[in-house]
Amino acid sequence: DGGITQSPKYLFRKEGQNVTLSCEQNLNHDAMYWYRQDPGQGLRLIYYSQIVNDFQKGDIAEGYSVSREKKESFPLTVTSAQKNPTAFYLCASSIDGGGAYGSYNEQFFGPGTRLTVL
Amino acid sequence: AQTVTQSQPEMSVQEAETVTLSCTYDTSESNYYLFWYKQPPSRQMILVIRQEAYKQQNATENRFSVNFQKAAKSFSLKISDSQLGDTAMYFCAFMKKGGSEKLVFGKGTKLTVNP
Numbered sequence A: 001d002g003g004i005t006q007s008p009k010y011l012f013r014k015e016g017q018n019v020t021l022s023c024e025q026n027l028n029h030d031a032m033y034w035y036r037q038d039p040g041q042g043l044r045l046i047y048y049s050q051i052v053n054d055f056q057k058g059d060i061a062e063g064y065s066v067s068r069e070k071k072e073s074f075p076l077t078v079t080s081a082q083k084n085p086t087a088f089y090l091c092a093s094s095i096d097g098g099g100a101y102g103s104y105n106e107q108f109f110g111p112g113t114r115l116t117v118l
Numbered sequence B: 001a002q003t004v005t006q007s008q009p010e011m012s013v014q015e016a017e018t019v020t021l022s023c024t025y026d027t028s029e030s031n032y033y034l035f036w037y038k039q040p041p042s043r044q045m046i047l048v049i050r051q052e053a054y055k056q057q058n059a060t061e062n063r064f065s066v067n068f069q070k071a072a073k074s075f076s077l078k079i080s081d082s083q084l085g086d087t088a089m090y091f092c093a094f095m096k097k098g099g100s101e102k103l104v105f106g107k108g109t110k111l112t113v114n115p
Helices: none
Strands: A004-007 A010-013 A019-025 A031-037 A043-051 A054-057 A064-066 A076-078 A087-094 A113-117 B003-005 B010-014 B019-021 B024-026 B032-039 B046-052 B064-069 B074-079 B088-096 B103-105 B109-114
Touching (some): A004 A087, A019 A031, A019 A087, A043 A064, B003 B103
Antiparallel strands (some): A004 A019, A031 A087, A087 A113, B003 B024, B019 B074
């Protein structure tokens, strides 16, 4: 079955430690995205990648880092510089991240990872 | 920058009745898409319906329909014949047409369908 997987579902981290959240897709999508969701907030974009070996900061990139070495993988590292890392993190992908003018590519979401800092 | 506002943090409706969720947005763009996403208790994000700004006809998907008022920058979602499975958070979202496909979300409306 094609889809997006995120692991683990629940993640606990001690304050001051870096932690990496996994996102894998087998949809052959070029574009991938990371969103953060807090209670009472909508989703906010952390980073996105339109193609392998390239990525751009979203609206709340501070304290996070990403890599895109493979088309199917887009891991997110939450560093110790992120002051309030406890949140729900969602990964998404689309066929490409900027279709020809006039086209639209739906974003498909993974099941999410709940990160809690102890 | 675009902003999306959902003014109803919580709503409830009786099963089989109709409910309307409100959304307003602010943008200087003329070409864009608008979406409603559903997030049930499982927290999986599901696309409910989308609307292209240049299309005057309101989008419809089975029991879900929108009222798109471009001049007023309003994009409400109507759910007809509400079902218990419609209980979820509903997010309104904006995407500029062309370029990177970044979604801008509202803060969501928690909808509860009561039996």
